[in-house]
Amino acid sequence: MSVENHRGIVEYSSERVVIAVSEGHLVLTGEELMIGFVYQEEITITGRFRRVEFCR
Amino acid sequence: MALYSLWYYLTGHLRITVQGYTPERFLNLCVQRGIHLWNIVKDGDRMQANIGIGGFFQIRPVARATASRVRILERRGLPFVLARLKRRKGLLVGALMCLAALYLMTCFIWQVEVHGNEEVPEEAILEAARRAGLYPGAYKSEVDPKRVEEQILLAIRRLGWAAVEFRGTTAVIEVAERVLPPEAAPDVTPGDIVATADGVVTRVLVFNGRALVSEGDTVVQGDVLITGRLLEGGEEGEAGPYVRARGIVRARVWHRAYEEVRVQEEVKLRTGRTFDRTLIKIGDNEIIIRGRKKIPFKLYEVKVERTGLVSWRNINLPVELIRETYFELVEVHQEFTVDEAERVAVRRATDRLLMELPPHARVLAVREAVVQAGEGFVGVEVILEAEQDIGRFVPSPSGQEQGGAGRN
Structure with missing residues (x-):
């Protein structure tokens, strides 16, 4: 999963990744989550996802 | 992705582990500073990531700011391999020496093979090649294939063709054997040279034996021209050596042909x-x-x-x-005048005679004469004078017994 125009990583563990985006957070839950690569404008997360949430 | 991997391999990268309270901040700071991280895995309170060599040198301030400890787990890529090699000079020297040794070894001939021989023993060919400088252990550039080929051909007369070719460290000698004519034992059957036609002898050339005729003699078919009996008295009583007569006797010979042509044909x-x-x-x-x-x-x-x-x-x-x-x-329906008929007859007769001449005959003269001219036809005789070989070898009647005729 790739997220463009992110505002940084808020929380990162192998079960839960929270990415700051404009107007809120993207919360990804799953297992063996791994950050493929991080760039200023793009972040790619791989692993077995269980849930993708968007919180304002 | 493969291209990425190759690039990372060439430039070199590290696998690091980061231990700290806020790995998220660490990541964010890295991204801000343009330090590229990839394959980030969380492992309990630690975090593993890949980082380029350039990025690693910029990571210290980030680590300090986030109070993280960074340790290198692995070094990957070509720069590290080279660095390791630089430290282990012996290995490099060894590798180079191995290459050099390989190259050197290919400069020599290790094996000589022979193909195509059937009767000629392989050893003989190998021996000839050895003398020309081609043997297992010879320095390749000192072997001149052309020279070896020549030497082999000179040394072994049974070979009609030879080719030397290098296939890697193997020299292949390809040969073809000559089919020798059966060794004709010189025919020693005693005998004489006898005239095959009547004529006047113009030339006598004796290779072996004794001439019984000389230039200007008239001979009749069947006359002995060159005898194999070397002694003059051999015919009476005393049997001298009787050999195979050899020689050439040329004579002027007259050939006749008669041809008739009808005036109407x-x-x-x-x-x-x-x-x-x-x-x-x-x-x-x-x-x-x-x-x-x-x-x-x-x-x-x-x-x-x-x-x-x-x-x-x-x-x-x-x-x-x-x-x-x-x-x-x-x-x-052809009608000739007498003249025409005569000409046609002469031509036909001459053609026939010329066809029958033995090889190496030389035509000296052609004469024609109307022999008869009757009612509606012309008969012409052509006499062709030629100088030709008239000798023919006739084995002696009692060939096995030397001088058998002498007993009478």
């Missing part, structure tokens, strides 16, 4: 019209593939060309391609 001439037919003959059956079965001429001459379709090894297929050309003939 029926001659068959080609009209110029032809008819082609192509057949395939399989076994005894003929199949016409071009042309009609019926030949449209009443009188004709035919020329047949046969082509065996395939002739492979000794198998001849019973299939033939036959091309027939029919020439239409027309019967022409």
Whole structure:
């Protein structure tokens, strides 16, 4: 999963990744989550996802 | 992705582990500073990531700011391999020496093979090659294939052809054997050279034996020209050595031919019209593939060309391609004057004589005479004088017994 125009990583563990985006957070839950690569404008997360949430 | 991997391999990268309270902040700071991280995995309170070499040198301030400890787990990529090699010079030298040794070893000939010989023993060829400088262990650039080929051919006369070729470290000598003519034992059957025709001797050339005639002598067919009996008295009582007479006796010989031509003659001439037919003959059956079965001429001459379709090894297929050309003939009634008839007769007779002349004969003169001229025909005799070889070897009647005739 790739997220463009992110505002940084808020929380990162192998079960839960929270990415700051404009107007809120993207919360990804799953297992063996791994950050493929991080760039200023793009972040790619791989692993077995269980849930993708968007919180304002 | 493969391209990425190659790039990372060439530039080199590290696997690091980061231990700290806020790995998220660490990541964010890295991203802000343009430090590229990839394959980030969380492992309990630690975090593993890949980082380029350039990025690693910029990571210290980030680590300090986030109070993280960074440790290197692994070094990957070409720069590290090279650095390791630089430290272990022996390995590098070894590798180079190995290459050099390999190269050096390919400069020598390790094996010499011989192909194509059947009768000539391989050892003989190898020995000849050795003398010309080609042997296992020879330095390749010092071996001149052309020279070796020549030397082999000179040394072994049974070989008609030789080629030397290098295949890697193996030298291959390809040879072809000469098929020698059966060693003809010189024929020693005693005998004489006898005249085959009547004539006047013009030249006597004795290789072996004793000449019984000399230039200017007249000989009759059957006369002994050169005898194999070396002693003059050999014919009476004392039997001298009797050898095989050899030599050339040339003589002026007169050839006669008689030809008659009728003043009125029926001659068959080609009209110029032809008819082609192509057949395939399989076994005894003929199949016409071009042309009609019926030949449209009443009188004709035919020329047949046969082509065996395939002739492979000794198998001849019973299939033939036959091309027939029919020439239409027309019967022409010819009337000659006496003069013409005479000329035609002379020409025909001369042609016949010339055809019958032995090889190396030299025509000296041609004379013709009308022998008879009767009612409606002319008879002509042509006498052709030629200088030709008249000798022919005749083995002595009692060939096995030397000088057997001398007992009488």
